[in-house]
Amino acid sequence: MLKIRFHGRGGQGVKTSSRILGRAAFLDGFIAQDSPIYGAERRGAPVVSFTRISKTPITERGFIFDPDIVIVMDETLLNDWLARPLEGVKKGGAVFVNAVSGFPPPAGHDDKVFITYDLTGMALEIIGKPIISSPAAAAAAKITGLISKSSILEATAEELAELDLKDELLEKNIQLAAEVYDVIPTPAINTQESEPITREVSPLEYEPVTHEEVIHLDISNLGNSALRRTGNWRIFKPIVDPQKCTGCLVCIIYCPDSCITLDENNKAVIDYDNCKGCMICLRECPLRAISSVREVRVYA
Amino acid sequence: MRDVKAITSNLAAVEMMKVEMLTGNVAAAWAARLADVDYIPAYPITPQTEIIETLAKWIGEGVMKAKLVQLESEHSMLTAAGTASLTGARVFTATSSQGLLYGFEMLYNIAGWRAPLVLVNVSRGVAAPVTLEPDHNDVLAARDSGFLQFHAETCQDVLDLILLAYRVSEDRRVRLPSIVNMDGFYLSFTREPVHLPSQEMVEEFLPPYIPTLPFRASRPVVKGASVLGGHIYTYFKHNIHESMRRAIEVFEEASRHYGELTGRVYRPVEGFYLEDAEYVLVMSNSFTTMGKRAVLRLRDRGVPAGLVKIVMYRPFPSDQLAELLKNRKAVAVLDQNISPGMGGIIYQEVAGALYHQRNRPEVLMSVIGGLGGKYISLEEFEYIFDVLQHPEGRKPNTPLFLFRKDELESVKRALGLAGLGGEMG
CATH class of the missing domain: 3.40.50.920 (Rossmann fold)
Structure with missing residues (x-):
């Protein structure tokens, strides 16, 4: 069985990627299983999804702890303490990272193949949106070495049609998937069928901790959401032009995350540690003093 | 250790207790009045409405100090009850059958918030077919919510079990809400003699409710946050279970004290x-x-x-x-x-x-x-x-x-x- 784990952010099409890959495997005659896990958070929050591909019935469900292949749809997730996309990747496995440029494997991961490609740039160019469900699925399909090009394109068409994508956009996605399928290499994946995950735990640790007192489900450290540092959710970054900004406060009122303040010169300043890149400020600024640039960061 | 009064003086106190002909509903209202509750969110439903009417009348006459608010549904009523309890108010409310089910999801929330309010359920069979008369499918639906449950046989039980429920719910070892159940008609609208403990007796039995980390405008706190992944959820559910198991002992301890004061001792099973x-x-x-x-x-x-x-x-x-x-x-x-x-x-x-x-x-x-x-x-x-x-x-x-x-x-x-x-x- 081949296990593929997709890591991305809400809005990138993470769930759809795993479904396109699952359906493509199914079309190629494999037994497949795909599923997502996501929380109550929004666009930009970490999302994870899974595809299992097998020649025999699949007896697993849920989270894939030991993937053969990991598809990282947003390179900023490599540093995210909640997402931890490289955790558990099998020795000899492959890691695909959607990034502007390549980089050497992070420490402790030299035993895996790393492949990088700028899927977001390609998506912006062809479909005009940073949605990469079809190219990420195509990249994964090619990396498995098991899925035919015709199946990945057919699966892309079927899955996106279910999402009510209009013909033109559908065509562009298929074009995008085809181009990515052609350009991504098929590495040699040398993973072993892993043993069931066993952790050394004493029998006591299987029991919930016994308490003599009531534990209240309270959060009392006020304002702790700033500790979450949601700045790495951004795909686009708002930039304030101080020449145009009059300090009118409109962006401050509209910012849903209270990430904008005025500096001593009465100019808007954005807290990039926490700004999620929703671009509401850009839309609301009456003086068009806010512009947008693609967030480009290289993991090293 | 608590002061244990001499039996002789207690017997005198018991004799001094008033006995009145009360319906189960009015006995429940008396318990809320004697417990000196602060807040009563309400919504009418037969056969429970008389409880709320009685409390409203007393508050109107000025013989009882509490805030009674009529909400637009039982769901809002239970939400208001739970959140008010978390500010440190002693909260009383009552419903029945369809009303309990309409507010049902809040039961689990109130228990998870560890809001120790008391809810009286006046049992009534659940539709369809529609009936107003009692059976226990309504209250038993709430059995897994994290509410303690006490079931009354008599109108006296209704009054006594509500006071005991406050004592056990508010106890720091338990901190979980209670449902006190009485049968519609057979108790709710049935009058029989009920001993009313004196205000002094109830004050001695029921110490003030001291909330843990209450809501304050100056000190925001999140209660019942979302916890994805299952392990944190398990941790808190297990703690609710343990607290609930402790409630048997806490109830027996409270009941002994209540018996010393009133002469009436309750057991979990009798x-x-x-x-x-x-x-x-x-x-x-x-x-x-x-x-x-x-x-x-x-x-x-x-x-x-x-x-x-x-x-x-x-x-x-x-x-x-x-x-x-x-x-x-x-x-x-x-x-x-x-x-x-x-x-x-x-x-x-x-x-x-x-x-x-x-x-x-x-x-x-x-x-x-x-x-x-x-x-x-x-x-x-x-x-x-x-x-x-x-x-x-x-x-x-x-x-x-x-x-x-x-x-x-x-x-x-x-x-x-x-x-x-x-x-x-």
Whole structure:
């Protein structure tokens, strides 16, 4: 069985990627299983999804702890303490990272193949949106070495049609998937069928901790959401032009995350540690003093 | 340690207690008044409305100091109740049947928030068909919510169990809300003499509620945050379970104190003519009075009959129950509820409690009766004991349904009137 784990952010099409890959495997005659896990958070929050591909019935469900292949749809997730996309990747496995440029494997991961490609740039160019469900699925399909090009394109068409994508956009996605399928290499994946995950735990640790007192489900450290540092959710970054900004406060009122303040010169300043890149400020600024640039960061 | 007053002075105090003719509803209102509750979110539903009307009247007259607010539904009512409790207010509210189910999801929230309010449920069968009369499917639906549950047999029980419920719920070792259940009509609209403890007595019994990390405008706090992944959820659920199990001991401790003050002592499960009883009926709520009468009649005829009443339904007093039922010849569990496709709800729990008991009774019979308030006659109670003495040929796990021939005739007449055939059709 081949296990593929997709890591991305809400809005990138993470769930759809795993479904396109699952359906493509199914079309190629494999037994497949795909599923997502996501929380109550929004666009930009970490999302994870899974595809299992097998020649025999699949007896697993849920989270894939030991993937053969990991598809990282947003390179900023490599540093995210909640997402931890490289955790558990099998020795000899492959890691695909959607990034502007390549980089050497992070420490402790030299035993895996790393492949990088700028899927977001390609998506912006062809479909005009940073949605990469079809190219990420195509990249994964090619990396498995098991899925035919015709199946990945057919699966892309079927899955996106279910999402009510209009013909033109559908065509562009298929074009995008085809181009990515052609350009991504098929590495040699040398993973072993892993043993069931066993952790050394004493029998006591299987029991919930016994308490003599009531534990209240309270959060009392006020304002702790700033500790979450949601700045790495951004795909686009708002930039304030101080020449145009009059300090009118409109962006401050509209910012849903209270990430904008005025500096001593009465100019808007954005807290990039926490700004999620929703671009509401850009839309609301009456003086068009806010512009947008693609967030480009290289993991090293 | 608490001061234990001399018995003599207590007896004098008991004698000084007022006795009044009260309905179960007014007894519940009295308990809220004596407990000096701060906030009463309300929504009317038969047969509970009289509780709210009584409290509203007292507040209007100025004899009771509390804030009563009518909400637009039971869902809002329970939300208001839980959140107010978290500010440190002592909260009382009441509902019934459809109302309880309409606000249902908030029950789990209130328990998870550890808001120790008291909710009175006036039992009423759940539609459809529509009825106003009692059975316990409504309150038993709430059994897994994290609310403690106390079931009343008399109007006196209603008053006493509400005061005990506040004491146990607010105890730092428990900190979970309570439901006190009374049967609609059979208690809610039935008047009988009720001893009213004095305000001083209740103040001594029920110390002020001191909340943990209460809501304050100056100190925001999140209660019941979302916790994805399951492990944090498990951790808190397990803590609720442990707190709930501790409530048995806390209840017994509170009950001893209450007994010292009022002369009335409650137990999680109570026996009636149990000492030498060979045939025992397990039941709860107001119909227990009728069950006791049947036991007395059977005793007159020399049948070693007895009865066990479940007062505390959550936490379930499994050990105490198993202790009372060991060495009996045959036991029947009367469920005034039905889980379609399974049978009686409490029967299953009694069976579970007895499984590990040495010398458990050989016969454990399930009886279903009193659905939608259907009266259970003395003859029907005696019939249960007849079957207990001669259980041969009865299939275990098949409940005995109490339903008489004359009732079937009446059903047929009604079917005829409805145009569904029968005699009139």
